[in-house]
Amino acid sequence: MMKMGNMNNIIVRQAIVFGAEAHAGHLDDAGKDYFLTHCWQVYEIVKILYPEDFELQAAALLHDILEDTDVTYENLVSEFGVDIANLVLEVTHERRADDTGWYFPHLHSIRGIVLKFADRASNLSRMEEVWDAERIEIYIKKSKFWQSDEM
Template sequence: MDDLILKAARFAARQHTGQSRKYTARPYVTHPARVAAMAMLLPDADPPLVCAALLHDVIEDCGVTAEQLAAEFGSDVASIVDELTNRSKLESPGANRAQRKALDRARLKNVSRRAKLLKLLDRIDNLREMDLAPSGFRRKYLDESRLLLEEVLSGVEPNLEAELLAEIKRHEGMLALERA
């Protein structure tokens, strides 16, 4: 494994110490580790992309800055992570969830293809772990995922788009069974 990737894995583990995933109570770092593992399988995978996958939530959830990431991992990694960071909560504190997500989608339309690839992987992994989430939240998250796919991620990587759509449909089927 590349030294930079190993360094990023250790950094992510330290930054996410004490955090757990919603609905599963698994250590949070398992999520970026899975996203990075999927990123390694992409045809255009390289160390900066895999590092960004490992670090994709540290600005948003851990108080790390893009400048710190650039100093530790280089500007390519920092740029991708910065592109993936949702800023709507900070920039629009009075906005409701739907408004914030619309702002996030509008911003994500203009990010790099590499950031969009990681956003696809992030969303796929989030949905794979969402089976125990309350049905009301799952419904909302599925609607947001569809909008993200249609408005932002369409045309980025057909196989990943199909995988995301399959996860959305799987959850929609589960929700339909719960209502029956």
């Protein structure tokens, strides 16, 4: 019989394969493999903070998959279950109607907020070399996911 920890590690391994395949050929602004740099870094941050939360770790690996690939929410539910799919949906942004930035209408849980902060930390740390100060400032202003859409 398989122990629960091993079963959960399978979920993380499955997310690695699924995410790498979905993001194949996707490069970041520095020209590096997007999944191996950004998605992996978000996973590493989450893994340090929540070493026993394998569903959150899997969601970290998949966090940009709805925004950047053809994978749908329904695909995620089918492959990983509702909990992981919902975590990914929580951190999936939508553009504001006036194009002043993004908002996150589904972001509501502590786990989702932790995942979004890990995502932002990764983005800022990786892009320091290729983004100038003005672009970083714009990114921060457009990324105020902790504010309501009305603010």
